[in-house]
Every structure is written in structure tokens, then in C-alpha cells.
Amino acid sequence: MAGYSVVYILIHLPKKIGYMVVGSFFLIQWFLYITHSYEYSSRHSISREEFDIVKNLNILIPTDATILSTHRIYTPWLLWYGWLRTLAPWLLENQIWDESKWNTFYYTADDITRCEMIYEYRPLAEKLYIFVWDNQPRLLLPPSCFRPVLSNTSHPIIYEVLWK
Numbered sequence: 001m002a003g004y005s006v007v008y009i010l011i012h013l014p015k016k017i018g019y020m021v022v023g024s025f026f027l028i029q030w031f032l033y034i035t036h037s038y039e040y041s042s043r044h045s046i047s048r049e050e051f052d053i054v055k056n057l058n059i060l061i062p063t064d065a066t067i068l069s070t071h072r073i074y075t076p077w078l079l080w081y082g083w084l085r086t087l088a089p090w091l092l093e094n095q096i097w098d099e100s101k102w103n104t105f106y107y108t109a110d111d112i113t114r115c116e117m118i119y120e121y122r123p124l125a126e127k128l129y130i131f132v133w134d135n136q137p138r139l140l141l142p143p144s145c146f147r148p149v150l151s152n153t154s155h156p157i158i159y160e161v162l163w164k
Contacts, residue, residue, distance in 0.1 A: 009021050009022060046074060046077055046133070046134075047134060049134075049152070050074075050077075050133065050134060051077070051081070053150065053157060053158075054077050054078060054081045054082050054131075055081050057078075057082045057083060057084055058082075058083045058084065060149065060150055060158065061084070061127075061129050061149065061158065061160075062127055063083075063084065064127060065084060065085075065125070065127035065128070065129055066084065066085045066086070066087055066124065066125035066127065066128050066129070067082055067084045067085070067086050067087070067128075067129050067130075067131055068086075068087045068088075068121065068125075068128060068129065068130045068131065069086060069087070069088040069089065069131055070089070070106075070130060070131060070132050070133065070136060070139060071089070071133055071135070071136060072088065072089050072091075074131075074133050075088035075089070075091065078131065085125070087121065087124060087125065087128075089102050096120050096121060096124070097117075097120070101117070104117070105117050105118075106136075106139060111142035111144060111145075114141060114142060114145070114146075115142065115144060115145035115146075118130075118145065118146075118161055119163075121161075122163060126163075127160075128160075128161040129149065129158055129159065129160050129161070130146065130158070130159045130161065131157065131158055132155065132156065132157055132158075132159065133157075134152070134157075139155075140155060140156070141156070141159050144162075145161065145162050145164070146159040146160070146161060146162065147159060147160045147162055
């Protein structure tokens, strides 16, 4: 269909106008492709610092531990480069919480609620660590049941879950 339209334009319009219309069409398509691919890659990439941390997780925490990703965009990075068993939001395997429970965990101001919620993951992982990414500095977990293992300048990145 698109090929027919290009041929129709080139045959029925004066030569220069036809080439300008077709050229403009391809130029617009190229621009949309470039901006979309840049937007997509920038949304689905992580910083170099985060990547280095993920690659060295087996040095930072015990190799028999499980890591819990707190964001679905970053889950593939942990699954592929983390070298540890990974639990992740919105994946079918080991899915305990739905979106509303994840939102409760993210946004509640009640530390006791967060601690009670994380105990639901205990049957899946005796040694559980939580990876909080740079785009989630507001997710500060309470020290009563989460011990910071690694921090950057603004917030803890890796927490160990302290089972009671």
C-alpha cells in the first residue's frame, strides 16, 4: 500500500514536487525512528555505577542469597548480570504481590507495614537482599528490619532483610 502511494505521487505530481514529498516523508520517518530509539534506550538503561554494582553483587553479598529487584525496568539487568537468584515485581515466577501491594510497599509511611509485608517473601528466600535503584531514593527502608549493606551519596542501594 505504501509502495503504491509512493509510485502514485511520483507519477501524478511534477517530478520535483513528487521527490520533495517522498523525501520529506522518509525524512520524517527517519527522525521519528531516531527519537524513539533514543528515548527507548535511555529509559531502559542504567548508569555505569549501577551496572558495576550489579556485576559485582556476588562479591558484595553471599552467593547463596536472593536479590529482590524493586523495579521492573531494572529486573533484566539483575537477572542477566547479577549472578544471583532474583525475585522481581510483575514476573510470573515467584509472584507474591500484585501491583497494589507493590505500591503499598513503595509508598507507605508506616515502617511496621513494610516489615510485615516483606515477611511474605521469607518462604522463597532465607537470605534476602533488596536492591533499591537510583531512581527510587524515596524508598528508604526502616532499620528495624532492613540493614543497609551498600550506600551511595544519597541513599542506601542494597539492604539486607533482617528476619525476626
